[in-house]
Structures are given as structure tokens and as C-alpha cells.
Amino acid sequence: MQVSFSAPRAAPPVTVHHGDMDMDTDQTHIVTPGESITSDMQYMRGHGTRLDESSDPPILTSTLAGHVSRVNKLVSVKPLKARYTGDIGDIVVGRIVDVGQKRWKVDIGSKGDAVLQLSSINLPGGVQRRKLESDEKQMRTFFAEGDVLVAEVQSFFADGVCNLHTRSLNFCKLRNGSFVVVPPRLIQRTRSHFHSLPCGVDVILGLNGYVWVSKTVRKGGRHNETKVGLDEDAVDAEMVYSNKNEASAINKDERLAVARVCNCIAALAHEFKYINDTIIVYAYEASLAYPDVQDLLKLNVMEHITREAYEQMKNA
């Protein structure tokens, strides 16, 4: 086994702020739990803040370690990383952890497991089909434990549990690829979270920080844009719940391309850069300077491709 070591990097200089801060400057304020943000009561308390009434006058204190962000009168503290909190309409990638009565439990990296109800998936035989008792008995043929899927957040239950649905042709069981986890904060809300990269790789950027990287599938499945109407549903439904990778085996080059994109995403996450389709493409191009995919796991290489991608991004 090859083992390599790289030298540590120097940390950037730091300025620490204490006490009542001047809210009107553009400077970044970093606070730790219990530290006071302001005693000015005109501000609204957002996430990560708390009114400390034990002191006189009451002061607004932080409950998290992060930087203070101010939008008009709303003050909140944003931590570097936190668990994903869903919003309705978010595209998420998740993994089935439990099959229950009429519903699946899905790990989406949030506080609790999300729920996918049998009634909120598309069943084989078209959208209009009714759910039968037999469907309940064969739920594992649709999704079994360990399956990865992409879904949309439909609603929340009264106790805050997230309810998912897959009632669109975009949402399906995921095959032919790899799974990468990045901090949820790095994935921005964009118009589309499904991207086909020019290198023959598809990327699904889940807002919960779960990313699916796979070979672009042309036949059937959700990438078939030409067919429309009911016919498509019938064809798809059979395909959607298949547990097999694409019939024509994925060859070595395709596997390497997927691995390379995965490593590029991991490198961007390691350097804490926002992740979107453009920067992934730039990082991929920069990474081609290293023919061995495993080289991308080295710290200095990660830094290099990230910097290159970032420069490209700025110039574009």
C-alpha cells in the first residue's frame, strides 16, 4: 500500500471580538455560545440567538459557535456545520433505514429520520393506479433497507418529522453510481439539482448534503426526455424500482470518471467551497492534470484543484 504524508498548513491570522459589537460594520463577527451579541433591543432574535434575561439590562447572546449575520433587524448566528433542517420543496437524497407499515423511514441527515409513505410514491402501472393491500405486502420490492433514493420534501408532520414524496419522474431509486456526503451548508438552492456533466457523469446535489454521482443513463429512466404521456409512466415504473445496475456493464473508464467526480466533490467540501455544477466541472478539468484518481485524495492536490476551479469560477 502506498502511504504519503503532507506537511501541515499555516493557519490564517485571527482577530477575536468580545463584548457588545458594532452591528453596523461589515466585518465578520465570530461568537461562541454565551457570548453577548448586542444589548440593543431593537433587533429581532433569529436562529442561534437567545435573550439572556438574567443580566440587567437583558442582552442578546449566542447559543452557537459561528458568525453573526444580520438581515435588516433580524440577527442570527450561522454555525459552520449543522444538521440539515428541511424545507418544503427541497430536493434531498436519502437512504432507506427501515420498512414499516405503509411507510419507509429514510435517513436524510436531519434531526430525525424522514418518512416516505406508500401513498406518496409512483407504483408500477401508472400514476392513476390505486394502492392495494398487495402493494403493502411487497413494499420491499419497491424500496428495501439500504436503497438510496432522491425525493422531494412534501410536508412536515405536527412533530416536525419530514414527509417525502417521489411522485415525479425525476425522483427514483438511485443506481449506477456512488454516494458522497458534504456539509449541507455548501449546497445552494438552485433551479435544478439534477446535473448532467460533460464528462458523462450525472450528479444529484441533495440539499441535505447527500450527493449522488452516477453514470449518465440514456435508455429509459428519468433521462428519457423524448417520450411523454402515460406510455412513459408504464415503462419507467418497471425500471424505477429495479435493483440492478444498467444492463450494459459500466466499464472501467466510466467507473473512473464517477470516482474522479466524487473525489472532486470531496475536495471542494474539504476546502469548504460552495458546490454547484459549474465548480464541479472546473474542478474535474483541473483534476485531469493528475491521471491517477487516488492522487485527488492528497491534501495538496485537493487544495490545488480547488484553487484552480475557484479561479476559473471567478473569471467566468
Add this chain to the structure above:
Amino acid sequence: MDNLRPLSTTQGVLYGADGSARFHMGSTSVLVSVNGPQSQGLGMRDEQEDRAILDISHIPISGTAGVADKHMEECIRTTFESAILLGYHPRTMIQVIAQTIKDDGGLLAASINATTMALMDAGIPMTAIVAAVTCMVEKETGAILVDQTAESLERAKSIHTFAISSARGNSPDPNVLLLHSLGLFTESELSHCQEAAVGATDAIFAFMRKAVSKKIEKGHQQDGDMQED
């Protein structure tokens, strides 16, 4: 505070955990991982309807957790139950695993400090940060000493571990969350120990804040300018 042994800490050392930290006080070293708030595993039904529960495991260097570790778990749990805003995440569990790397005196204090750092890394809301330090009264001289090695603790008449919250409000008294004492001592010895502990924990607070700010500043610089595009 010059009486403290050298401090060092690293956050985010474990990839699988939501938050993690290593904390060294001299050669005493603890690695803590924090997971949560998350739903509990199947079959675990001690969830609370109005708050998150804290599940602490203290793991010794070798073997399984004994009575001493269970006792430390209880100390850590009571300390942090008053610092973490558990009501923000009802029906969930926050799991803390503290692995002893090396015990050279003041293990409980190092575990508490490491837990504070790991909780901050995990983004768990807290009213304040918590720091802990071990003080001892020397048998021969009656001197109050702070953060001593295991060898030096052998010469103690009594040993006191203080966990102090950084939130003091307007009160002049320190906000002591935990006091764990061993041995025989007088009231005045204890109050002297507390004074020493307050000084030491103030130094630890400053150290923790600096360490955290350093990490956040770095992360924020990196993604901050991208946001403008």
C-alpha cells in the same frame, strides 16, 4: 493563567461524527465525538417529549467502562444538562462519546473541556460554554495547586474538580455547574480552590474562544467571498 499545563485542542477530527474534538491538558488527552440531535435507535424508548436526552459514554484506555467511568458519565451529563438548550430538540437524543487517550491527572476536567469543544463543533445550542479544571490542596504545605499531573495529585490532601459556565449574568459569583471533591478539606480551602478554578477556567474560556474563532474564521473566509458572486 500560568499555572495551567499547556492546552491544545483540535475540532472536527472525526469524519463520521457530527462534531468532534480532541483536548489536551498537559499530557492528559481526551477525544470526544458528538452525534445529534438525532432520533434514537430502534428499541430505545426513553425519549422525552419536551426535550432532548443526553447519552454520554466515557470509554477508558483499555477494557470496558467501569464504575469510575460510569461516575464520570453522570458528572458530564449533569454538567451539560444545565448548559445545553435541550428543549430546542424534543424527542431526540444527543450522543456524546468520550474516549480517554491518556490519563495524567484531571481526566474529568479534560473530558468536560473536550465535550464543550465537540458540542460547539456539532452546532448544538448552548446557553454558555463550560470549562473545567482540577484543583488540589497539597498535604505537606497546604498550597492550592491547579491542573496537576497524576504524580503530583498523589501528594494531595483533597482534590476538587470544578466545571464552570461562562454565563455569569450580573452576579459576582461564578456559575459553578459541577463540583466533585475527594478527600478531607475545610470550607476556606474549598473557597480558595474555587477562586483558583475561576481564574483557570477564565483562561480556558479565552483559549477555547480563540480556537473556535480560528476555525470559523477560516471556514467563513473560504466560502464567504463566493457568496457574493
